[in-house]
Amino acid sequence: MSLALYEKMAEDLHLQPMADMPLREKFLNSIYRNHVIYAVKEPLMKAIFFAWKLLPDKPTRKNCRKRNSFLLFDFKEWFLERYDCKQRKELLEAALDLLIAEVEHDENYEDYFNLLAYFIHDRINDGTWQEISKGRPHPIFWKPTREVKA
DSSP: OOHHHHHHHHHHHTTSSOTTSOHHHHHHSHHHHHHIIIIIIHHHHHHHHHHHHHOSSOOOTTTOOOHHHHHHHHHHHHHHHHBOOHHHHHHHHHHHHHHHHHHHHOHHHHHHHHHHHHHHHHHHHTTOSOOOOTTOSOTTTBOOOSOSOO
16 A cells, blocks of 8 residues: 555544544554554654664774663663564664664763653652563563563
8 A cells, every 4th residue: 555545544534533542542443553554653664774774884882982872782682682573673673773873973862862761760760650561572572581670
């Protein structure tokens, strides 16, 4: 299906009586689901790969200098060692590389990412951040480990 057709469908969807439906339920509705997959997620995935391929050098532990970049490398290695969805593994590796490259390159975006990390840390500590549900991440995509938390 062409992107133009999905854009037309998106316009038509606004006329449907689903305006008060929770976002998750709306996105799982068949017509919205296809729209989100093909008109939102697919172009986003292509953009991530496109940007990743444009990096003059991929970030490595040798060419990075910031302490948080090394923590992100630790997370990237920890995550990719356990993540077992071959169709998305390269995408997530590219996204993490882009994040590390941006932390190295732009202090403003590094600050924004740090603020997000602080915010989530505070919400975990005060108990308001939703914990990982039992059986998640889904065992189809996650290699079993004995550890519960990262």
